[in-house]
Amino acid sequence: MNQIRNSFFSLISIFLNVAFGFVYNKIVSVYFGPIGLSLLTHYQNLVAFFMHIPQEGIHKAFINQLTQEEDSKKYTGKIIVHTVVWNVIIFLMQWVCLLVYMYWAESPLEELFVDWKASLLIGVSFFLFVLNLLASSWMVARHKLKRYAVYTFLLGITSVIGMFCCVYFNVSHSLYWIILAVTLSNFPVFIYMCLTVYRKFHYSWNDVKDLFDGKDYFMPLIIMGAVSLISGKLLDYIVREIAFDLIGPYETGLWQSAVKISQAFVFLCGAFLSTIFYPYASECIKDKSALHNYVKKFMLLYAPVTLIGVAAMFILKGLLFQILFSEEFIQADKYFLLILIGDWLRCLSWVGGYLLMASSDTRRFILFEIISGVVFILVFILGTDYFSWEVMAVANLIRYIVYSILMLFYYKRVWMLKESR
DSSP: OHHHHHHHHHHHHHHHHHHHHHHHHHHHHHHHHHHHHHHHHHHHHHHHHHHHHIIIIIHHHHHHHHHHSOOOHHHHHHHHHHHHHHHHHHHHHHHHHHHHHHHHSOOTTGGGOOSHHHHHHHHHHHHHHHHHHHHHHHHHHTTOHHHHHHHHHHHHHHHHHHHHHHHHTTOTTHHHHHHHHHHHTHHHHHHHHHHHTGGGSOOOHHHHHTGGGGHHHHHHHHHHHHHHIIIIIHHHHHHHHHHHHHTHHHHHHHHHHHHHHHHHHHHHHHHHIIIIIHHHHHHTTTOHHHHHHHHHHHHHHHHHHHHHHHHHHHHTHHHHHHHHTOGGGGGGGGGHHHHHHHHHHHHHHHHHHHHHHHTTOHHHHHHHHHHHHHHHHHHHHHHTTTOSTTHHHHHHHHHHHHHHHHHHHHHHHHTSOGGGO
């Protein structure tokens, strides 16, 4: 009963995230067309790049510690301090690399980093994302998903208000400020998080000095997050930089609209796995029989429901493009089928990926990520001569076919009980 109630509030928060995401896309699509959407999406990919190691590495370790170890205000405070410090270290490393890249490269987003003030503003907004993610990870670990739904609503509504103000008051360089409004909306939500989460626990300077005492449970997941960042988000970002030159910003915007719809579905699945599957899998990771029974029951529901969702999106594709973007985007349906199939396989394979993280199986995780990343790059490079606009979707599809096969072999070898094989 408790899991059903938590699932309900988890679904509310997930749908709020997706709904507000499409409100952003709709505003930009109507006022700025495919070119504006391509720039907004590329910026969001940059945000996702900065969020990846915190989300898939640091905060997974944070959740593991809260679900598997003692529960006290002092201990939770210590883990929060360690998590914040690791976030600061990783953020600064990424931020320096980004500024160097924007200075030397010819990126479509380089005009956002016009001076040190603009760069500082973007940096602050990125780090607020990270701190809010820490608060939401605590809620997930403690199954406080009703509060998480409130947090999601506040985050979304402040972003929408900021975007509408930019358009309504005709702010100069509106697209620039709309982009910033999405991330700067984290500030009022951060204040809310300080009042409802961070002040609950006890902190001390000794927690900072003890940082490396906890490296054994942080470092494996940080390494896994870094590897998946390189083989995933970094490749996605580079491919989109290439796409601007390969097919132009207008066609990139059309392609991104198809990706956006499919990725909304991927986000629903990923958020559900993070908030429901991962915490419960972490709790029973030391009991192979209990974990196998849980995964089997979960997949019997998860696989057919996700397949129905993919089929429904394909059937309603024309209507979706028109409602979520504008009539101009209907021509993007040529990308849709290959993208949907690849992303459905991604959603299924993530179950195995989360098991790798829950068990801190670093070596196998790194190996699988490297293989899938190499497959993606090879198909993208070699396929450019045989495909035109389809090459990104084809590379993504083949990548997740290979990744799904690897996860099937992994689960059969490690977690499947002998009598179930």
